[in-house]
Amino acid sequence: MAEIKRGILYLVATPIGNLADFSARAAEVLKSADVIACEDTRHSRPLLEHYGISRPLMALHEHNEDVVAARLVERLSQGETIALVSDAGTPLISDPGFPLVRLARDAGIQVAPIPGPCALVAALCASGLPSVRFAFEGFPPRKSAARRALFESLKEESRTLIFYESAHRVEETLKDLEAVIPAERRLVIARELTKRYETIVSTTIGEAPALLEREPDMRRGEFVLLLEGAPPTLEAEDLSPEQARVLRRLLEECSVKTAVSLAVKITGARRERVYRAALRMAQDDKRKDVET
Numbered sequence: 114m115a116e117i118k119r120g121i122l123y124l125v126a127t128p129i130g131n132l133a134d135f136s137a138r139a140a141e142v143l144k145s146a147d148v149i150a151c152e153d154t155r156h157s158r159p160l161l162e163h164y165g166i167s168r169p170l171m172a173l174h175e176h177n178e179d180v181v182a183a184r185l186v187e188r189l190s191q192g193e194t195i196a197l198v199s200d201a202g203t204p205l206i207s208d209p210g211f212p213l214v215r216l217a218r219d220a221g222i223q224v225a226p227i228p229g230p231c232a233l234v235a236a237l238c239a240s241g242l243p244s245v246r247f248a249f250e251g252f253p254p255r256k257s258a259a260r261r262a263l264f265e266s267l268k269e270e271s272r273t274l275i276f277y278e279s280a281h282r283v284e285e286t287l288k289d290l291e292a293v294i295p296a297e298r299r300l301v302i303a304r305e306l307t308k309r310y311e312t313i314v315s316t317t318i319g320e321a322p323a324l325l326e327r328e329p330d331m332r333r334g335e336f337v338l339l340l341e342g343a344p345p346t347l348e349a350e351d352l353s354p355e356q357a358r359v360l361r362r363l364l365e366e367c368s369v370k371t372a373v374s375l376a377v378k379i380t381g382a383r384r385e386r387v388y389r390a391a392l393r394m395a396q397d398d399k400r401k402d403v404e405t
């Protein structure tokens with residue numbers, strides 16, 4: 114049996130649907146914890162009983178985390194072993210725990226992850242979308258206007274984008290994505306991962322709302338939405354999206370020479386790269402003027 118050290122904060126991943134996805138190490142650590150901090154004791158107790166784990170539980174959720182975190186760090190300082198679990202998956206991933214981990218690390222306490230299920234990782238691996246570079250955005254805002262504003266700000270993002278979404282909002286969120294993101298962009302809808310009705314569907318932004326309309330089952334359960342990144346623009350070969358944005362804005366106001374000088378100063382990008390991108394942008398604009 115692996116040695117369980119004292120005075121350590123363990124972050125223990127639990128299943129996201131399939132109870133068999135629970136590691137031997139996770140069980141060992143939870144059995145030896147002085148206290149298990151969990152989001153909802155009513156939710157975690159049956160799960161822990163299933164694995165034969167009977168340890169004191171303490172609720173740590175978004176409404177009490179600051180107060181409870183301070184108490185737990187006090188106990189850790191006295192040498193107790195504390196494990197943190199969430200309702201499902203990996204703690205801190207769209208789940209409570211960040212204040213506790215920050216406080217514990219600042220107090221010099223060892224924080225040890227016990228890795229395991231995580232919906233975003235499971236969905237990404239199976240999605241068929243590029244996984245070398247990706248960005249996890251958590252849950253999009255609840256209000257449509259804020260959601261659209263977020264999608265607008267991510268329109269040019271070239272990394273695969275990952276969102277969590279609930280059954281209540283998935284249809285509205287897909288409609289907002291369709292309003293902002295080009296229709297041909299690939300989208301993968303991963304629902305009920307590791308569960309009986311696990312479904313991972315590859316579609317496009319333009320087709321997704323109709324797909325959910327047609328198939329009521331596709332509106333039920335828990336969702337991960339994965340959006341293919343934007344194709345790289347020519348200037349992105351030379352500049353980051355933020356550098357390109359700054360340059361484009363400067364070109365609207367100044368000559369190419371001035372815009373390049375200012376962009377170099379503001380962004381720190383290399384002059385020849387900025388210059389190349391500026392020429393391409395200026396050419397594109399001229400072409401667009403001729404076309405219209």
Ligand code: SAM
Pocket residue numbers: 129130199201202203204205206207208230231232233276277278279303304305306307308335336337
């Ligand atoms: N900490 C968890 C993790 O590691 O993935 C996520 C917790 S967050 C409160 C819950 C959200 O994760 C759900 O609304 C859904 O978007 C996603 N999720 C969790 N389990 C899932 C599953 N089995 N299939 C698809 N999505 C899931």
